[in-house]
Structures are given as structure tokens and as C-alpha cells.
Amino acid sequence: MMGADTRLEELGVSGLGEVDEAAFSRLVERHRRELHVHCYRMLASFEDAEDTVQETFLRAWRRRETYQGRSTLRAWLYRIATNACLDLLAKCRPEPATGGEVRWLQPYPDRLLDELPAGDADDPEAVAVARETIELAYLVAVQHLAPRPRAVLILRDVHGWPAKDVAELLGDSVNSVNSALQRARAGLREHLPAQRQDWTGGEPDAGTRELVRRYTEAGVATDIAGIAALLRDDVRCSMPPTPGLHIGRDAVVADWTASGFEGMAGLRPVLTYVNRQPAVAFYHWREQEGAYLPLTIDVLRITGGAITEIVTFHGDRFPGLGLPERLAADGAE
Template sequence: MTDARQPSATEAAFIAAVHSGDTARFALITERHRRELQVHCYRMLANYEDAQDMTQETFLRAWKKRESFRGHAALRTWLYRIATNACLDFLEKRNDRTPVPSELPDPDSEVLYLQPYPDRMLPEDPQESVVARETIELAFIIAVQHLPPRQRAVFILRDVLGWPASKAADALELTVASVTSALQRARVTMREQLPDRRLDWRSPATHELSNDERGAVKSYIEAHERNDLDGLTSLLRDDLRFAMLPDPGTVTTTAREAVDGWVSNGLFQRGYDDWRGITTTINRMPAAALYLRTPDDPAYRLFTIAVLRIVHGRIAELTGFDATDKPWLGLPPTLRSGESPSSTSPAHGPRHRSHRGTSTPTS
């Protein structure tokens, strides 16, 4: 992302639209950046619906400030600056957008406002896969939320998008020294939050699922389908981290205790024993979209999404999200009895076979 010395053809057209008051042309040009701006807002806010709102707010602010664009910087840079500040203004007004203490015995915290990000809404331009997998996965999004808002903005602009310090300082109306100091502090926090993860966010990284990941999610769904508790237990690591958002209570538990707990809460009991699943990816992670059919209901209804982090073929983290009333996930709301579910095809990933499956009523 480098500033343009001379406006590009697109930017020249944008300036012409500004001068002529051509709202349709203005909207057409800015709309090309919607997906990447929405991902940027999601990293800042960890909530898909908030990111949608702030992306729209970005376009409204861009129209109001249209006369300020002279083409000295790239249009993309100008829009990112507006989006970043829209998110900072949002965070300043909301006191419910910070991590809260978790129930884990070790000092930890939870991001209860976290929402999944559908892969189909990621930018399609390969260049934009600076939306590298590592910077859209849940662990990264959660870790970023532990940074104070302005530090968060500095970190994303500098270490994720690769902006030079001078450009980030200009966007945030800070000095270069302040940006450098904020970035150093942010990197320390990120290392603490992600001690076992790669920290060079700008180097190339694949977003394809590994064979281990594909195999584990397939086995996870099939174990539920067969009511195979031993098989399910064998898929889980003994240091499994489990959360069902937006409910509080992330826990670290053994595999057997996790399965026993799910059974005691109703899994495989009447009303929670007839499931189907669609294999998909969420936040570029393997996931199962799970459908529940209750007695006397002819249809399986979208109920929850289980997002899995796979380590050496076993499930290390399971994050469940309530999937009801979220049409933006792009999943069919129902599956008919006898219908063969088809897997979703993420914007940047392999197509997966689908399987029938079940999950816990709380996962």
C-alpha cells in the first residue's frame, strides 16, 4: 500500500465524480473496496455486524469528506484512514467492547462479542489475501482485542497491512515516535496472547486447509452421526478449550470430561439427537454448520456452528456460535428430511464433502 504520486485512472474518475456530484459514480468506485474495508473493521471490532455498520459509516463519511480527497494518497489509503477512525469513534462510545475475565483458573479473558466471519465475504482479489489465514483466524482476532483501541489500530495498519510508520501516524494524527512506541507495546501483548503462533503477519501464508484439518472435521461430524462417544473423545485433546458464544465460560477440560459434560447437558438425548451438518470454513478455519431436527418437525434447522482448531489431527479448540438469525453466514436456514446436504464453497478454499452430524446443545 503505497501513496500514489499521480492519481490513477480510477482515482481521476473518483475526483471527477466528486467535482460533478455524481453520487452513482462515487458509490460505484468506493464499493470496490467494501470487502477489504469490512475485514479491516472486523479486525478492529471482532464483530461481523458491527463491521458491516462501520463499513457503511465509512462510505457515508467518505461522501461528506469527498472534497478532501486530492489524489495525493491512494484512494484505498484514504478510505482505510476513514474506516480506522470510524472504528475508533465506535469503540470510544462502547464500554462493552473489551474482553472480560473468563472462568479459567489461569488469568485469562473472553471476547463475548466475537462473531464468526463468513469466508464468502473475504476479498476475492488475491492481492487482498494479505487477509492471510493467520490474520483472520479466531485466535488472532481475539488477541487483537486485548490491545487498547489506538494500539490496535497501529498494530493492524503497521504489522498486518504493512503501512510505513509515517502513513500510520498521518492516518491516526499521531507522531511517528508515538506510532513506533505503540507498535512495540502491541507486539509484546500479541506475543503474550499468541505464544505458540507465527508472528510475522506480513509474510506469505497459505489459507488452504491441511489434510489433518479436513480429516479431523470429517471424523468429528461422523462421530456425532454415529453417536460414537469414544470416537468423539479420541478426536479431542486433553487440554481442549471450549466456548459457546455469546455465553460466558470458556473452559479447558479433558476430552472425556468434555464429552461427559455435553452428554449431561442433553447431547444424544431426545430433542438433541437428530442432527445434520454441512462442512464449511469460517474465519478460514474448519467448521461444521449444524442443523437440529426436533420431534414432529420435517426440517433440520440451522442451529449452531462449531469452529475447530486442529493440532496434529486432533481438536485443540472448539468455539461454538449460535447460528440462528444470521443470514449473513450464507448458509441454508433449513435442510429437509432426506435431503443430502451440500458443503459450502468458501471464497478462497477447497470444496469439501458434506456429512451428517450432530453437536452438543451448547457447542
């Protein structure tokens, strides 16, 4: 999961204090995407992660004299980024999520995840961890952990940091870090589907693609019964930042019916991938503008040939996901 890294000896300097601002920027920018994804795992908000990466680079520049090469530049930046996340959480979200929903959850487009360094691409377990720990089910579960155990879990289980390095970052003992990790793993299991294979999407197969096609067609037709036939009995449905988590097919169908979804005309879909999961962006025809404008995007989790979870985001997420701002009547962007 890590890309190329840099040590001081490779730069021919004894400290970052000898590097000018332009050179410093080039050094840290190569780590922007992976730092952004790290902060996103900590915060579950794409926008907060962006702000935190900027804060990380600002802190790194101000503290560049403190980096003497005892660790890699990447590790040093991860330490700063993690602490910046903890500072933001202490200020803005002192309490973890509760009740199975995360109202500040935002999607992460696959096109940006593809920018991550190849890292351990030949290690199937590492690839699986990278994919699974960016899925929305994982992010929601992690947000139910207190910030410091959350940081321990992500650094140890996602990035593979040794306990002593995590302890140094947090100013804690190795025993405390190991204890926090066990508590965090237990807390994570409480909020994840029962089996690991039940919450990983994996590479989409023909069955998954067919299910997405049927969901898309039923969605365009606003055929609630058709969609319901594709849902697992214990399906979960949420729409952050709107409050409310609906669990079970009957509850989900009742919510859609009450919202007036059935009979809505003039929808057009665009298929995409978000958080390594299939997603369907729906556009709604607006006569006044003479175009289809963003409505919602449904991110799907599919298990055993049925839809297990739908997380719906509002149309204001479309630009950040690289989706067109409008579709013309003839379907052109």
C-alpha cells in the same frame, strides 16, 4: 491484500467534489469487501463491521471535498474506516476483552473472504498473513488490546502501512506509533498460542479432512468419548455470546456432559469453512416443522493432528454464513 486503486488524475477531476453521487458510489463500492474485513479485524463482529463500513461511506461522501489526491482513494477510505471503528469502540466497548474470551465474536464466511482482491497472491508470506490474521484465534487475541494499539498493529503488521502514515491517521508521533506497535505485539503474543505455526490452519490437508470427518461422525452420534479422543489436552472451547471459556479436555467434556448433549438424537451436519478454518454446521430434526433446523456451528482449529480449539456459534449465524435455513427430511435444502 489490496485491490485496484484510484487516484484523481485517473478520473480526470481535481477533487472528489466534482464527482456525482452515483460515480462516487461506484468508486467506493469496489473497496467494500476489504474495508469490511478491516473493520471486522478491528471489531471482531460481522454486524458491527457492516454498520461501520456504511458509516465510512457516509463520512466519505460528506467529506469528499477534503480528498485532494495526496494519497490513494483506498488509503483515504482506510483512514476514515479506522477512525469510525475507533469511534464505535470508544462508545460501545471502551474496555478491551479480558479472560481469553470475546463474547461479541462473530464468524466470517470464507465465501465472502474469497471476494477480497488477489493483491499479493504470489507472495507466500502475504498470503499467510492474510489467512492467519482472519482466524478466530487472532481475532480473539487482538480484542484483548486497547483500541489504538489494536489499530496500529493491524495497519502496520497486516496492511503494511508505514509508521508515518499511521501516525498521521492517529494524530500522533512516529515514535509513539512505534512504541504502541511494540506493546501491541507483546500483548498479542500473550493471547496467541505459543508458536506461530501452532495457530495457523493453512490449506486443509488429508489429515485435517479426516479429522473433521471423524469429528462430524462423532458429533452426529453425540458420542462425547469419540469427540474427546480427537481433542488436544489443552483444547479451548467457547460459545459466544454465551459467557464461559473452558480450557482442557476434562473441562470441555464435563461441560458437554452437563449440557445434555450426549444422547441428543436427530442431528444432520453440513461442512463449510469459516474464517479460513473448517467448520461443521449441525441441524436438529424438529418434528413439528418436519425439517432439520439450524442448531449450532462448530469452528475448529486443528494443530498437529488434534483439535486445539472449538468455537461454537448459535444457529442464528447460519443465514449470514450462507447456510440453508432448513434441511428437508430427505436431506434437500
